Amino acid sequence: xxxxxxxxxxxxxxxxxxxxxxxxxxxxxxxxxxxxxxxxxxxxxxxxxxxxxxxxxxxxxxxxxxxxxxxxxxxxxxxxxxxxxxxxxxxxxxxxxxxxxxxxxxxxxxxxxxxxxxxxxxxxxxxxxxxxxxxxxxxxxxxxxxxxxxxxxxxxxxxxxxxxxxxxxxxxxxxxxxxxxxxxxxxxxxxxxxxxxxxxxxxxxxxxxxxxxxxxx
Amino acid sequence: xxxxxxxxxxxxxxxxxxxxxxxxxxxxxxxxxxxxxxxxxxxxxxxxxxxxxxxxxxxxxxxxxxxxxxxxxxxxxxxxxxxxxxxxxxxxxxxxxxxxxxxxxxxxxxxxxxxxxxxxxxxxxxxxxxxxxxxxxxxxxxxxxxxxxxxxxxxxxxxxxxxxxxxxxxxxxxxxxxxxxxxxxxxxxxxxxxxxxxxxxxxxxxxxxxxxxxxxx
Numbered sequence: 098x099x100x101x102x103x104x105x106x107x108x109x110x111x112x113x114x115x116x117x118x119x120x121x122x123x124x125x126x127x128x129x130x131x132x133x134x135x136x137x138x139x140x141x142x143x144x145x146x147x148x149x150x151x152x153x154x155x156x157x158x159x160x161x162x163x164x165x166x167x168x169x170x171x172x173x174x175x176x177x178x179x180x181x182x183x184x185x186x187x188x189x190x191x192x193x194x195x196x197x198x199x200x201x202x203x204x205x206x207x208x209x210x211x212x213x214x215x216x217x218x219x220x221x222x223x224x225x226x227x228x229x230x231x232x233x234x235x236x237x238x239x240x241x242x243x244x245x246x247x248x249x250x251x252x253x254x255x256x257x258x259x260x261x262x263x264x265x266x267x268x269x270x271x272x273x274x275x276x277x278x279x280x281x282x283x284x285x286x287x288x289x290x291x292x293x294x295x296x297x298x299x300x301x302x303x304x305x306x307x308x309x310x311x312x313x314x
Numbered sequence: 315x316x317x318x319x320x321x322x323x324x325x326x327x328x329x330x331x332x333x334x335x336x337x338x339x340x341x342x343x344x345x346x347x348x349x350x351x352x353x354x355x356x357x358x359x360x361x362x363x364x365x366x367x368x369x370x371x372x373x374x375x376x377x378x379x380x381x382x383x384x385x386x387x388x389x390x391x392x393x394x395x396x397x398x399x400x401x402x403x404x405x406x407x408x409x410x411x412x413x414x415x416x417x418x419x420x421x422x423x424x425x426x427x428x429x430x431x432x433x434x435x436x437x438x439x440x441x442x443x444x445x446x447x448x449x450x451x452x453x454x455x456x457x458x459x460x461x462x463x464x465x466x467x468x469x470x471x472x473x474x475x476x477x478x479x480x481x482x483x484x485x486x487x488x489x490x491x492x493x494x495x496x497x498x499x500x501x502x503x504x505x506x507x508x509x510x511x512x513x514x515x516x517x518x519x520x521x522x523x524x525x526x527x528x529x530x531x
Contacts (some may be wrong), residue, residue, distance in 0.1 A: 114475050120517060137353045137437050138458025151432060164465050188468060189436035219438055220354050221382060221407035240457035241355025251405060269486050
């Protein structure tokens with residue numbers, strides 16, 4: 098994003114002001130807003146549907162979906178019964194705070210609940226954009242190899258939780274999960290690291306517990 | 315990349331002029347320059363090492379590697395005996411024509427050969443940046459699911475070849491390869507689509523043949 102510097106201070110200052118306003122709004126209503134980030138195809142939406150099925154009926158829930166094109170993800174979320182708004186970014190490579198603010202107008206009140214914001218699949222650009230979230234969850238699928246944290250450190254450094262996803266495929270891969278976890282811990286020492294599979298259910302109790310703790314928190 | 319519009323016409327015009335100069339230089343020397351693009355972790359570097367092992371000794375070869383951080387990929391390429399230059403983009407999300415021009419100064423002459431340019435792992439931003447390449451190869455790992463072309467159409471539309479990679483994992487996935495191929499063909503009707511595995515060797519003959527054909531022009 099070398100262009101970012103050229104955008105001018107005004108636009109960035111405006112974005113940061115909106116992010117602060119979003120955060121104040123979430124905190125004021127006791128809403129945990131989670132910014133969910135990963136490469137394309139790491140399984141963010143699938144994991145989200147599993148978590149929503151576990152949390153539904155226990156607290157207000159909603160989802161904001163970011164994608165370059167299509168509203169397929171929002172449709173998958175709505176099929177779980179949870180309200181979802183899709184932001185189609187066109188050529189845009191990340192979500193921005195003003196889009197999140199505008200999307201909130203299309204969602205029911207969430208006092209005491211959880212808002213999941215699924216960012217555009219991208220390990221680079223979303224790292225630099227504060228949406229006003231209360232926590233960042235970064236997914237890395239085991240199929241992507243061990244070196245992703247090293248090659249895309251900016252994003253991993255900002256993680257509050259790293260989910261090492263698609264663990265059901267581990268037997269068929271050459272990936273060393275311990276080494277991958279170590280890379281994540283080195284970049285984000287205070288982040289939790291959970292190995293998980295949306296298929297087998299491995300790690301989902303731990304992720305659910307992390308979300309509940311963080312919401313109380 | 316909404317910022318792109320704000321960068322100002324001068325910078326973009328300069329990039330495009332450098333891309334044109336790169337292309338003229340490649341064409342003048344009979345060099346096929348291939349821009350290799352995918353999500354992080356789709357297996358670009360691994361596929362590249364397989365192709366280099368097949369092509370080495372038959373023509374001049376070189377690789378330019380783009381990554382946010384680390385020179386791991388260039389080291390993996392050099393281990394094959396092929397010269398490689400790493401461009402570390404820092405917070406940058408894509409390669410640009412001037413970096414490619416500058417990297418060429420560190421590589422041997424390539425007359426009649428092939429230059430592989432492995433872009434930053436990103437399905438969004440690199441789509442809009444012409445490096446002066448003669449062909450674009452887009453990788454999509456089967457592990458990323460069927461809908462990536464639909465969700466990131468801008469990049470897939472520019473492909474001359476789509477490689478559906480990691481086919482060895484197909485038995486353990488729910489992906490419908492025919493449907494995925496169909497999405498690619500709908501977006502890039504003149505592109506070749508090859509199902510491949512760097513592990514089992516499936517499709518590597520076809521990719522090698524495609525590169526050789528393309529080099530002959």
